[in-house]
Amino acid sequence: MVERVRYQLFLPKPLSDRLEALAAKPGATKSAILTDALTAWLNRRGASELEERFAIRLDRLTNAIGRVERDGHVVLETLALFIRFELSIQAPLAENDQAGRAVARQRFEAFVQQVGRQVAAGKRTLGPEEGDR
Incomplete structure (x- = not known):
């Protein structure tokens, strides 16, 4: 036999009336109804x-x-x-190699612009393009 623990509950009157009506049916008890209801509620809450x-x-x-x-x-x-x-x-470039530095600056600017164009267009150098996925 399952060990039982006694609880004293306070229910709102409308809910108490509904419980009384259910318990008045043959084979039903308040304890069984409340046990079933509480078990169902805890099972729903237990599973996230x-x-x-x-x-x-x-x-x-x-x-x-x-x-x-x-x-x-x-x-x-x-x-x-x-x-x-x-x-x-x-x-490395020599400190006074202004021409080499200017070429490097131009190449870097071209690189940054190309990356910007590729990203803006959704193009990829390697792998599928955005629309191919």
């Missing part, structure tokens, strides 16, 4: 309603964020290795 509703979508978003993070690390590592390589093979 939000998790049930959004678990699949949250899993998809988590996976997508993981891929973005991984791709970001690949891009940063690639950039870092490229910069290290370029700095190791390019001879």
Whole structure:
């Protein structure tokens, strides 16, 4: 036999009247009705309603964020290795080499403009374009 604990409850009059009406039916008791109702309520609350509703979508978003993070690390590592390589093979400009510095400045400006155009147009040098996904 299941051990039982006694509770003293205070219910609003309309709810108490409904409980009395249900308990008046054959085979029904107030304790059984309240036990069933409380069990059902706790079971609904125990299982996170939000998790049930959004678990699949949250899993998809988590996976997508993981891929973005991984791709970001690949891009940063690639950039870092490229910069290290370029700095190791390019001879530094002399302090008074204004012509070399002007050419470098023009190349850098062209590079920044090209990156801006590619990003604005949604184009990618590597991988699928935005519309291909």
